[in-house]
Amino acid sequence: MSALSDPTANATKSSGLKATQHALRELPHTADLFYDLKKIGKGTFGMVFEARTKGEHLQNIPKDTIIAYKKIRLPSSWTETSAEVNALRARQHDHVLPVLDAFVQPDISQQRNLYILTPLASGGNMENWMMSKETPNMPPKLDDPVFRRSFLLKSITSIAEAVAYCHSEIDGTWCGHYDIKPKNIFLFQGSAERWLWKLGDFGLSTIKADRDIGTIDEVGTSEYHPPEYYGNPKSHQYGPSFDVFSTGCVVLQLATLLVLPWEHSMIKALKSELSQTPKPFAFRDSGVNWSDRVSSRTRDEEVHLLLETTLQMMNPDTKHRLLAFDAALDLIRDCDTPDGHVDL
Numbered sequence: 001m002s003a004l005s006d007p008t009a010n011a012t013k014s015s016g017l018k019a020t021q022h023a024l025r026e027l028p029h030t031a032d033l034f035y036d037l038k039k040i041g042k043g044t045f046g047m048v049f050e051a052r053t054k055g056e057h058l059q060n061i062p063k064d065t066i067i068a069y070k071k072i073r074l075p076s077s078w079t080e081t082s083a084e085v086n087a088l089r090a091r092q093h094d095h096v097l098p099v100l101d102a103f104v105q106p107d108i109s110q111q112r113n114l115y116i117l118t119p120l121a122s123g124g125n126m127e128n129w130m131m132s133k134e135t136p137n138m139p140p141k142l143d144d145p146v147f148r149r150s151f152l153l154k155s156i157t158s159i160a161e162a163v164a165y166c167h168s169e170i171d172g173t174w175c176g177h178y179d180i181k182p183k184n185i186f187l188f189q190g191s192a193e194r195w196l197w198k199l200g201d202f203g204l205s206t207i208k209a210d211r212d213i214g215t216i217d218e219v220g221t222s223e224y225h226p227p228e229y230y231g232n233p234k235s236h237q238y239g240p241s242f243d244v245f246s247t248g249c250v251v252l253q254l255a256t257l258l259v260l261p262w263e264h265s266m267i268k269a270l271k272s273e274l275s276q277t278p279k280p281f282a283f284r285d286s287g288v289n290w291s292d293r294v295s296s297r298t299r300d301e302e303v304h305l306l307l308e309t310t311l312q313m314m315n316p317d318t319k320h321r322l323l324a325f326d327a328a329l330d331l332i333r334d335c336d337t338p339d340g341h342v343d344l
């Protein structure tokens with residue numbers, strides 16, 4: 001599959017998802033779908049479980065498949081999900097978490113729940129990977145500086161490609177994420193030593209916005225939201241540049257790992273060095289100080305170029321912020337050196 005498509009598509013002409021509505025199928029409350037294996041976690045508006053499928057009712061998922069599913073309580077006013085989920089399902093990319101199946105099922109008390117089934121990420125999410133030493137499963141050779149460097153550069157371009165791809169127009173729609181953060185990026189082991197990051201939760205923030213009436217806290221982790229969000233936290237009509245800022249924040253952290261000795265706690269240390277309390281990137285002069293600190297730790301030209309692109313992604317002025325497609329191309333160019341571009 002091509003990594004990037006339609007360079008003109010992420011222009012501002014699209015205001016969001018207007019996919020043809022194909023109603024999501026509704027399963028009876030009696031349909032017995034999974035053996036729940038464990039609860040993985042809880043987000044702002046749903047719970048995620050690891051489960052084994054029982055085989056009936058699910059589309060294109062064989063019996064006994066281990067999956068992750070997210071269960072979201074739907075408000076009675078809610079109508080939009082099929083557009084969101086269909087737009088998401090139309091997008092298939094190596095670095096986008098696929099939706100295997102999605103449907104609505106009421107529970108015994110008639111509360112309707114949206115179920116979204118995805119592959120289970122064996123390596124967990126990027127935040128755990130960056131912030132803790134207890135990541136369950138990750139590439140074994142990160143102690144090797146050459147491998148680590150390749151892995152980090154590849155991680156940066158993967159995420160940028162995923163965002164550019166989702167912003168590209170398919171069937172007259174582009175897909176905004178609005179909640180890009182390390183916790184929504186998952187690590188999968190492909191064949192042998194091939195590890196892939198996949199961006200998850202695309203499209204869901206619009207469902208979240210339908211539910212939330214309100215405050216900054218209610219729409220999720222705002223640490224990665226751009227400055228314009230703080231001017232109007234209730235609006236979800238921001239456009240593609242919103243995601244580019246958040247992606248820039250993730251890239252900045254990955255670039256930081258490129259210059260630090262390999263210890264998970266280093267990112268945390270850098271964060272607290274910059275500020276005693278966690279602060280949204282939008283209030284950290286959009287990454288300029290952080291980027292200067294990283295830059296001053298290395299003479300590596302590639303890292304300097306990466307940081308320049310990152311700051312263009314985090315430009316506080318949306319008019320001067322890079323588009324996702326241009327950001328991805330620039331990052332691929334920045335990372336494309338004989339040392340840097342190793343196929344993992």
Ligand SMILES: Nc1ncnc2c1ncn2[C@@H]1O[C@H](COP(=O)(O)OP(=O)(O)OP(=O)(O)O)[C@@H](O)[C@H]1O
Nearest residue numbers: 040041042043044045048068119120121125183220
């Ligand atoms: N496919 C998956 N494989 C493994 N873990 C997953 C998968 N999907 C979600 N998780 C984990 O489940 C937990 C809850 O995820 P969820 O998306 O509901 O919350 P969140 O990302 O913390 O917040 P938000 O609601 O803002 O997205 C997180 O720890 C997430 O990493």
Ligand SMILES: [Mg+2]
Nearest residue numbers: 043183184201
């Ligand atoms: Mg999430």
